[in-house]
Amino acid sequence: MEFDIVALIYSWKMDEAKKHMKEKLELDEIYVTDLVHCPLKYQFQKKYPDLALAGSFSPSALQGEFIHIGVEEVLKMLLGDESVKTEVEHERRVEVDGKAYIVKGRVDAVVGDYIVEIKSARSDAGIPYEHHVEQLRIYMWLTGLRKGILLYVTPARIVQFLYTDPASEGEVIDRIRSIINGSPAPRYTWECNYCPFASICPKKRT
Ligand code: SF4
16 A cells, blocks of 8 residues: 555544543543633534544644644754653643633643743744733643743744743633633634634634
């Protein structure tokens, strides 16, 4: 049979997406990325998991992922495996109105006492984006580290932004409440353009 790289990459991404979906459906876990996106999406993922899975394979997301892997490998090459931890998983339990939730996140890299979050974008206009900054601040809350770098790789610019203000537990709790209430939906109007649930959503804006 012909060597099929596309099929290999497809299986890798879909297996990963199914694993995440299973954890969400069975364990009620909330990922940091859920906390910074439209809260209705979290609810729809549970109700329409097949739609969510169908949206999890996209060439533009893959391009971003390849940039991630490339930057992580370059950091390891330059600083050594011992100094650079990549794809570091963290979780923290938080109680909201008497119910316990597990917030989970996978940090791109930890170098010393810095979190490094790698982002790619088609254009450098408007960076850093608010939802990326909030994601990084929640990772800082999750890990207990107080220095975070957002590193953007775009065709026009490679640039880093430093943050030293972790999200507070109160901010995280507010975001979990917003997931429970499904509001505000969308959190950003542009989200509807890329949303796998747009075809069934009563709150779709664009
Ligand atoms: S279509 Fe818009 S409002 Fe509806 S779930 Fe998607 S992002 Fe949220």
